[in-house]
Amino acid sequence: MSVEKINVIWLQGQGCTGCTVSLTGATHPSLLDILGGFLPQASGIVLQYHPTIMLPHGEEALKNLRAAVKGELDPFVLVLEGAIPDEGKAGEMGGFWCMIGEENGKFMTFNDWLKRLAERAVAIVAVGTCASYGGIPHGKPNPTGAKGAFQYFGKDWKSKAGLPVVCVPGCPAQGEHVAETLAYLVLAVRGFLPPPALDEYNRPLFLFDKKAHENCPRAGLFAEGKYSEKFGEPYCMGLLGCKGPIAHCDIPRRGFVDGVGGCPTIGSICIGCTEPEFPDEPFSPFFKKAPPSVYAVEAFHDIMGKIYALLHRLKRREI
Ligand code: SF4
Ligand code: SF4
Structure with missing residues (x-):
């Protein structure tokens, strides 16, 4: 047209x-x-x-x-x-x-x-x-x-x-x-x-297409097992109830206004506001931890990633 x-x-x-x-x-x-x-x-x-x-x-x-x-x-x-x-x-x-x-x-x-x-x-x-x-x-x-x-x-x-x-x-x-x-x-x-x-x-x-967790600048800390136990600490906020692993969103990378802000990026948990079930379960209560299954899947991928990285490091590199 x-x-x-x-x-x-x-x-x-x-x-x-x-x-x-x-x-x-x-x-x-x-x-x-x-x-x-x-x-x-x-x-x-x-x-x-x-x-x-x-x-x-x-x-x-x-x-x-x-x-x-x-x-x-x-x-x-x-x-x-x-x-x-x-x-x-x-x-x-x-x-x-x-x-x-x-x-x-x-x-x-x-x-x-x-x-x-x-x-x-x-x-x-x-x-x-x-x-x-x-x-x-x-x-x-x-x-x-x-x-x-x-x-x-x-x-x-x-x-x-x-x-x-x-x-x-x-x-x-x-x-x-x-x-x-x-x-x-x-x-x-x-x-x-x-x-x-x-x-x-x-x-x-x-x-x-990607989850908030995949776009989160704290994801590296998640992978290292560094978790915030109270608000204000600079680590992954999974223990504080962050739902980034089950919410589709690019805000943690893109920011909210002119690149600034972005929920977990600035120390607030993700409450899954882009999902059809929001504001009900599994996103509420907001401070309740996300279902353990998502962390189990993530941990499995993490182990696979570490094995892959190790094998890759052992491989001879041709320049
Ligand atoms: S703060 Fe939330 S989104 Fe960021 S790495 Fe931790 S669980 Fe994932
Ligand atoms: S609370 Fe909403 S805007 Fe913030 S990271 Fe989660 S899904 Fe994105």
């Missing part, structure tokens, strides 16, 4: 707006790079609706949602932030969970807009763990029946451009993860790139 302009409609459901705040902290590329056309092949992205950072408000803002539903903003990428509630549950009590404006004197829920917009969207991106898998609102006992786009649409759902829902989890999602995924999808819609390869939970592999 050759298109000059691609619109973005960003809806917020059950969330805290943390993923939007995170996106404004992206640096490579930044939100300004994306919206200002700094990346030539990903230029022409127009943010038509965003509850937090758009200029229009009230009726003027709703006009853009209505235009998108009518097809006047095609092609558009639908970005979801926050979980999708079960409005049926709220209805039983005579209320609603998430409301976005009114139509003909009736409240419109987030779910009403989602249904209408999903049919027309060229791609859907779920930003953050709430939008992807339900996240914090979906945590036990989940009183609002919250779910993420992955469960709501299903793994095999396809947009009208043939793209599945792309999930960019994280609590919040890392800003560049969002910016890169949006840029990638725009390039895919324009035919410059194939659709992004996704893992079993629809996370882009170019961001989520």
